[in-house]
Amino acid sequence: TGDKQKQKPPPVAHYNLNNVTTTPNPLENRENILILTPMARFYPAYWDNILRLEYPHELITLGFILPKTKEGNEATRELQKRITKTQKHGPEKDRFKSIIILREDIDPPLVSQDEKERHKLENQKVRRAAMAKARNSLLYSTLGPSTSWILWLDADVVETPPTIIQDLASHDQAVMVPNCFQRYWNEEKQMMDERPYDFNNWQDSPTALDMAKKMNPDDILLEGYSEMATFRTLMAYMSREDGRLHEEMPLDGVGGAALLVKADVHRDGAMFPPFAFYNLIETEGFAKMSKRLGWQPVGLPNYKVYHYNE
Amino acid sequence: TGDKQKQKPPPVAHYNLNNVTTTPNPLENRENILILTPMARFYPAYWDNILRLEYPHELITLGFILPKTKEGNEATRELQKRITKTQKHGPEKDRFKSIIILREDIDPPLVSQDEKERHKLENQKVRRAAMAKARNSLLYSTLGPSTSWILWLDADVVETPPTIIQDLASHDQAVMVPNCFQRYWNEEKQMMDERPYDFNNWQDSPTALDMAKKMNPDDILLEGYSEMATFRTLMAYMSREDGRLHEEMPLDGVGGAALLVKADVHRDGAMFPPFAFYNLIETEGFAKMSKRLGWQPVGLPNYKVYHYNE
Ligand SMILES: Nc1nc2c(ncn2[C@@H]2O[C@H](COP(=O)(O)OP(=O)(O)O)[C@@H](O)[C@H]2O)c(=O)[nH]1
Ligand SMILES: Nc1nc2c(ncn2[C@@H]2O[C@H](COP(=O)(O)OP(=O)(O)O)[C@@H](O)[C@H]2O)c(=O)[nH]1
Ligand SMILES: [Mn+2]
Numbered sequence: 205t206g207d208k209q210k211q212k213p214p215p216v217a218h219y220n221l222n223n224v225t226t227t228p229n230p231l232e233n234r235e236n237i238l239i240l241t242p243m244a245r246f247y248p249a250y251w252d253n254i255l256r257l258e259y260p261h262e263l264i265t266l267g268f269i270l271p272k273t274k275e276g277n278e279a280t281r282e283l284q285k286r287i288t289k290t291q292k293h294g295p296e297k298d299r300f301k302s303i304i305i306l307r308e309d310i311d312p313p314l315v316s317q318d319e320k321e322r323h324k325l326e327n328q329k330v331r332r333a334a335m336a337k338a339r340n341s342l343l344y345s346t347l348g349p350s351t352s353w354i355l356w357l358d359a360d361v362v363e364t365p366p367t368i369i370q371d372l373a374s375h376d377q378a379v380m381v382p383n384c385f386q387r388y389w390n391e392e393k394q395m396m397d398e399r400p401y402d403f404n405n406w407q408d409s410p411t412a413l414d415m416a417k418k419m420n421p422d423d424i425l426l427e428g429y430s431e432m433a434t435f436r437t438l439m440a441y442m443s444r445e446d447g448r449l450h451e452e453m454p455l456d457g458v459g460g461a462a463l464l465v466k467a468d469v470h471r472d473g474a475m476f477p478p479f480a481f482y483n484l485i486e487t488e489g490f491a492k493m494s495k496r497l498g499w500q501p502v503g504l505p506n507y508k509v510y511h512y513n514e
Numbered sequence: 515t516g517d518k519q520k521q522k523p524p525p526v527a528h529y530n531l532n533n534v535t536t537t538p539n540p541l542e543n544r545e546n547i548l549i550l551t552p553m554a555r556f557y558p559a560y561w562d563n564i565l566r567l568e569y570p571h572e573l574i575t576l577g578f579i580l581p582k583t584k585e586g587n588e589a590t591r592e593l594q595k596r597i598t599k600t601q602k603h604g605p606e607k608d609r610f611k612s613i614i615i616l617r618e619d620i621d622p623p624l625v626s627q628d629e630k631e632r633h634k635l636e637n638q639k640v641r642r643a644a645m646a647k648a649r650n651s652l653l654y655s656t657l658g659p660s661t662s663w664i665l666w667l668d669a670d671v672v673e674t675p676p677t678i679i680q681d682l683a684s685h686d687q688a689v690m691v692p693n694c695f696q697r698y699w700n701e702e703k704q705m706m707d708e709r710p711y712d713f714n715n716w717q718d719s720p721t722a723l724d725m726a727k728k729m730n731p732d733d734i735l736l737e738g739y740s741e742m743a744t745f746r747t748l749m750a751y752m753s754r755e756d757g758r759l760h761e762e763m764p765l766d767g768v769g770g771a772a773l774l775v776k777a778d779v780h781r782d783g784a785m786f787p788p789f790a791f792y793n794l795i796e797t798e799g800f801a802k803m804s805k806r807l808g809w810q811p812v813g814l815p816n817y818k819v820y821h822y823n824e
C-alpha cells in the first residue's frame with residue numbers, strides 16, 4: 205500500500221456547511237436528499253413508489269437498515285435484487301446517486317412483525333426503543349456534510365405523491381409531516397376506501413401533559429391505546445375532503461412513516477430518543493427534541509401518503 | 515454524465531454493523547478510529563502530539579470543525595498547512611487515512627476566545643449550547659458505518675501519552691475519560707508544575723441533585739463556579755502520585771477535552787445536548803445520556819493529558 209499512497213495522497217475533504225443550502229426550492233438549488241428507511245420487510249410497492257419520485261434521482265441517496273433476523277436477510281435479498289435492476293439495468297434517470305445498506309448488530313426485541321403483536325401496549329416501549337436505535341444508527345452512519353434534507357420513509361409506505369419532496373420542502377419548515385392513511389376494502393360500502401393509519405402526529409392536550417407529570421420519568425406515554433386516553437388532537441382525524449392540500453398545523457408529536465427534516469435539525473443533535481424524553485420516545489421524542497432546539501414540527505392534515513394494508 | 519454512469523453504476527455499499535468490532539485490543543483487530551476536534555484556534559503542539567500517536571495512522575480519520583470567524587479562518591489556514599506537510603510530504607507512516615474539515619454555518623455566540631471571557635458563568639449556557647451543536651454537526655457528518663471508536667480531543671490538548679488510544683480502549687468501557695491537567699510555572703517553588711484543568715469530570719452529589727430538582731428544567735448546573743457550589747466529587751482532584759495509572763472511577767459528568775467513546779454509543783443516539791438535559795448540557799449532558807442508554811462513563815484519575823496554558 206506504500207506505493208499506492210505515494211501516488212494518491214490521502215484525501216482531505218473541505219466542507220463549508222454554509223454552502224449547503226436547504227431552501228423551499230430544493231430542485232432549482234440542486235439540493236441533496238437522503239431518503240432513510242428502516243426495513244423489516246421488503247414491499248415491492250415501496251420500491252415502485254420510490255422509483256416514481258420526480259425529484260432528480262441523481263440528487264437522492266438511499267439508506268436502509270435491516271434487522272439481522274431471517275426476515276431481515278430475506279428483505280435484504282429482495283431489496284438488493286430491485287436495486288441491481290434499477291442501478292445496473294434500468295433507465296439512466298431512474299438510478300439513484302448512491303445506496304447504503306446497513307445490517308443491525310443487535311437482536312430485535314420481538315420476533316414477530318405481525319401487526320397485532322407489535323402494537324401491543326406492553327411491547328411498545330422495548331420495540332420503539334429498538335426502532336429509535338435503528339433510526340439513529342442509520343442516520344449517524346449516512347448523514348454527510350453535503351446533505352440538505354432527510355426524508356424518513358417507512359418500508360411499508362407504498363404510495364406518496366411523486367412530488368412529495370418538492371411539496372413538503374416548499375413549506376420551508378424544519379420538520380414536516382404528511383398524513384399517513386391506509387387504503388382498505390370497505391365491506392359496508394362495497395368499495396375501496398381509506399382510513400387514518402398513523403396516530404403519532406398530534407398536538408398536545410392538557411390531559412396528556414397532566415398524565416406525563418404524574419408519571420415516572422422513565423415511563424412513556426403512547427398514543428392510540430384505549431388504556432391510555434390522552435385526548436390529544438390527532439392529525440389523523442383532521443383531514444378534510446374540502447380542505448386545502450397545503451394547510452398546515454403545528455405538531456408536538458410526529459410519526460416516522462413519512463417525515464421531511466432539514467439536515468441542520470439532525471446536525472444540531474435532534475435524534476430519536478431510545479429512552480423516555482419528556483415521557484416520549486422515538487419519533488414522538490424527536491418532535492419534542494426538535495422543539496427544544498427551536499424547530500417547530502408542522503403537519504399537513506390534507507396531504508396524504510399511504511401505508512400498506514397487511 | 516450519462517456515459518460515465520453507464521460505465522460505472524452508482525455504488526451500493528453494504529455494511530454489517532456486526533462485523534465492526536470494538537474491542538479492548540483495537541490495534542490487533544485493526545479497528546478504525548475517528549479523532550474529532552472542534553477547533554477555534556490552531557496550536558502547533560496539538561498537531562505535534564497527534565503525529566506522535568502510536569496507533570497506526572492509516573486506521574485514523576481526523577475530523578475538524580472550525581467557526582466561520584476571522585479566527586476560524588486563520589486556524590483553518592494553519593491547520594491546512596500542517597496537514598499538507600504531513601499528508602503530502604511527510605513520512606508514509608505519519609499519514610492519516612483521511613481528513614475532513616468542516617466550517618460552521620452559524621455565528622458563534624461570543625466573539626472573544628479569551629479564557630476569562632469564555633468562562634464567565636452567564637456566558638456559559640449559550641457558549642456550551644453552541645459547542646454542543648458544533649460537536650454534533652461534526653459527529654453526524656463524519657461517523658461512518660465502519661468506525662469503531664471516536665476519540666474526542668480538544669484543539670488545546672497539547673500532550674497525551676502516544677498510546678492513549680490503546681490505553682483507554684484496553685479498559686473496554688463505552689465512555690472513557692483521562693484526567694485533564696495543565697502545566698504551569700509555579701512561582702513559589704520556582705519550577706514547572708501541574709494543576710487540574712478540566713472540572714467537568716465528576717461524580718454526582720446529593721447537593722447537586724437537590725439543586726437540579728429545584729431548578730427550572732431549562733436551567734443548567736455548571737461545575738467550577740463558586741456561585742454554584744455543587745459538592746460533587748471532581749476527578750480533577752482525585753489523582754494520586756502513588757496511584758495506579760489505570761485506576762478507574764465511575765463518572766456522572768464528563769468533559770470533552772479528551773474522551774474515548776465506542777461508536778455504538780453515538781450510533782444508539784447519545785449526542786451532546788445543546789439544551790438542558792437533566793439540567794446538564796453538552797459533554798456533561800452526554801454523560802447523562804450515555805447512562806440512560808445503559809453505558810456507564812468511567813474516568814481514570816491518574817491517567818493524564820495536558821491542556822495548553824494561555
Ligand atoms: N431495521 C429495522 N427496521 C424495522 C424493525 N422493525 C420494524 N422495522 C421497520 O420500521 C418501520 C416502522 O415499523 P412498523 O412495524 O411498520 O411500525 P408501525 O407501522 O408504526 O406499526 C417499517 O419500515 C419497518 O419495516 C427492526 O427491528 N429493525
Ligand atoms: N468549532 C468551534 N470550536 C470551538 C469554538 N469555541 C471553542 N472551540 C473549540 O472547542 C474546544 C473547547 O473549547 P475551549 O474554549 O477550549 O473550552 P475550555 O478549555 O473548556 O474553556 C477547543 O478545542 C476549542 O478550540 C467554536 O465556536 N466553534
Ligand atoms: Mn408501518
Ligand SMILES: [Mn+2]
Nearest residue numbers: 668670671821
Ligand atoms: Mn480548552
